[in-house]
Amino acid sequence: QVQLQESGPGLVKPSGTLSLTCAVSGDSISSSNWWSWVRQPPGKGLEWIGEIYHSGSANYNPSLKSRVTMSLDKSKNQFSLRLSSVTAADTAVYYCARIPFYYYAMDVWGQGTTVTVSS
Amino acid sequence: EIVLTQSPGTLSLSPGERATLSCRASQSVSSSYLAWYQQKPGQAPRLLIYGASSRASGIPDRFSGSGSGTDFTLTISRLEPEDFAVYYCQQYGSSPPKYTFGQGTNLEIK
Numbered sequence: 001q002v003q004l005q006e007s008g009p010g011l012v013k014p015s016g017t018l019s020l021t022c023a024v025s026g027d028s029i030s031s032s033n034w035w036s037w038v039r040q041p042p043g044k045g046l047e048w049i050g051e052i053y054h055s056g057s058a059n060y061n062p063s064l065k066s067r068v069t070m071s072l073d074k075s076k077n078q079f080s081l082r083l084s085s086v087t088a089a090d091t092a093v094y095y096c097a098r099i100p101f102y103y104y105a106m107d108v109w110g111q112g113t114t115v116t117v118s119s
Numbered sequence: 120e121i122v123l124t125q126s127p128g129t130l131s132l133s134p135g136e137r138a139t140l141s142c143r144a145s146q147s148v149s150s151s152y153l154a155w156y157q158q159k160p161g162q163a164p165r166l167l168i169y170g171a172s173s174r175a176s177g178i179p180d181r182f183s184g185s186g187s188g189t190d191f192t193l194t195i196s197r198l199e200p201e202d203f204a205v206y207y208c209q210q211y212g213s214s215p216p217k218y219t220f221g222q223g224t225n226l227e228i229k
Contacts, residue, residue, distance in 0.1 A: 036218075038164075046156075046164065046207055048218035061216040095163055104211035105154035107175060109163035 002026035004096050004110035012090075012117050018083040022096030022110060029072055030054040034099040035079045036106060037070070039092040047092075051099060052079055086117045121146050121212050123221035131229040138195040140224045142208035147188045152211035155184055155193045158223075159204045167206075168193065195226075203228050 008020035022035070029035055036051040050060035052070040060068045069082045083090060093114050097106035122145040132138055142153070150171040156164040166175040168184035171191060181196045195202055208221040 045222050046209075046220040048216055048220070051217070059215065059217050063216070065215075103154075103169050104152045105166055105169040105175075105209060106156075106164070107166045107169070109165070112163050 002098065002108045004098065004108060006094060006096050006110045006113040008094075008113060008115070010114055010116060012086055012115060013119055014087055014117055016086055016117075018081070018086050018090060018094075018115055018117075020081045020094055020096075020113065020115070021078050022080070023076070023078045024098075025077070027098070027108075029077055029079055030074060032101045034101070035072075036097050036099050037081045038095045038097055038106070038109075039090075040095070040112075041089075041092045049081065049083075049094075088117050091115065091117045120214075120216060121148060121210055121219055123208050123210055123219055125206075125208060125221035125224045127224060128222075129225045129227060131227050132198055133229045134198050134200055136198050138193075138198055138202070138226060140193040140195075140206055140226070142186075142191045142193070142221050144189045144191070144210060148191075148210045148212070150187050153184075153186070153191050154209045154211075155182075156207045156209065157202075157204050158207065164207065198226075200228075202226065 003025045005023045034051040037049040052058040067084045093112040095112045096110045098108040124143045126141045153171040155168040158164045172184045205223045
């Protein structure tokens with residue numbers, strides 16, 4: 001059974017950097033899947049942030065591209081998100097998710113972690 | 120960027136009834152690249168349908184997807200109490216952003 005688990009600070013100061021990690025169990029991040037991040041502001045819909053492949057190739061949402069970096073840690077079977085220069089608009093529940101290569105959809109999700117940007 | 124518009128915004132139905140949810144794209148979307156999710160309060164989204172009409176693992180057969188081009192539909196044949204939730208459509212495209220979501224349809228108990 002594949003499981004994803006997000007972790008990271010729940011509170012980030014404005015202009016700071018949001019850093020989250022997604023630990024993967026039951027699958028290898030070196031398998032034929034993309035690994036993605038999606039966020040959901042309070043009471044709003046879903047926004048795709050980006051994705052990363054085991055080769056290190058990454059794709060980002062243009063609306064966030066200048067502030068986003070994704071990375072892999074194969075030794076720990078986890079992947080990470082960094083979002084810089086955060087503002088209150090970045091307050092959201094952040095989810096990590098798996099995208100099988102032939103699905104073009106997110107089939108396994110973490111339970112989500114709430115990040116609040118506030119001083 | 121392909122924009123997905125879902126209708127209606129809210130759908131009020133009773134258990135046992137049939138639900139029909141619509142997702143319209145601003146440009147043609149390959150059927151292979153259209154998915155539907157269910158989200159309940161405080162939970163992560165759950166994949167229901169991918170490739171416009173393929174049910175994800177463990178999804179009951181009362182859920183079905185159809186459509187092509189710019190118009191796609193999620194149908195729930197007979198509503199169960201646990202089906203009342205928010206539903207999102209999502210598309211994959213070759214140009215960024217690669218994935219976009221509709222704004223959601225809230226399926227509520229009448």
